Amino acid sequence: MHTDERYPIGKYEPKPFSEEQKQEWLKAIAQLPEELEIEVQHLDAAQLNTPYREGGWTVQQLIHHMADSHMNAYIRFKLGLTENKPTIKPYNEKAWALLPDNDTVPINVSLTLLHALHKRWHATMKDLSQADFEKTVIHPEQGRELSLWLLLGLYAWHGKHHKAHIQALKDKMNW
Incomplete structure (x- = not known):
């Protein structure tokens, strides 16, 4: 466990393609x-x-954020697989987290969404070749091409990252 509450499992570090990874x-x-x-x-x-953490999102906001983020990721993968270097649409995740649905919609709605979304996303990716994962999307804010391989690793990390936020809070609060 890292001491930085923002990154309890550390920051994402890209890894080279391997079937094991x-x-x-x-x-x-x-x-x-x-x-x-x-x-x-x-x-x-x-x-x-x-x-x-102080200044961080609530557990409820984290769950809804993961649904928002991973929906965007799924669309980015589909675009990357079906178009030639498409430019993806960034979104303001902090502004999304402050929208009223984050406070009024129970987390089970986003958990149900994540179950269905991840089933589809996994099915889309499980048989992709290394060449498929080398396809890229263009992130206009970052001004660079991102491979689907990089995105797979990033979003696998992202889920673990926010799950660790919840675990750390539960440990700190002795829940």
């Missing part, structure tokens, strides 16, 4: 919804509305 990251994508559900299943409304 692909299987590890695909497994992380496949298992995330169930793992998240287990992490939050006994939390009450007050606990769900507790920020994971």
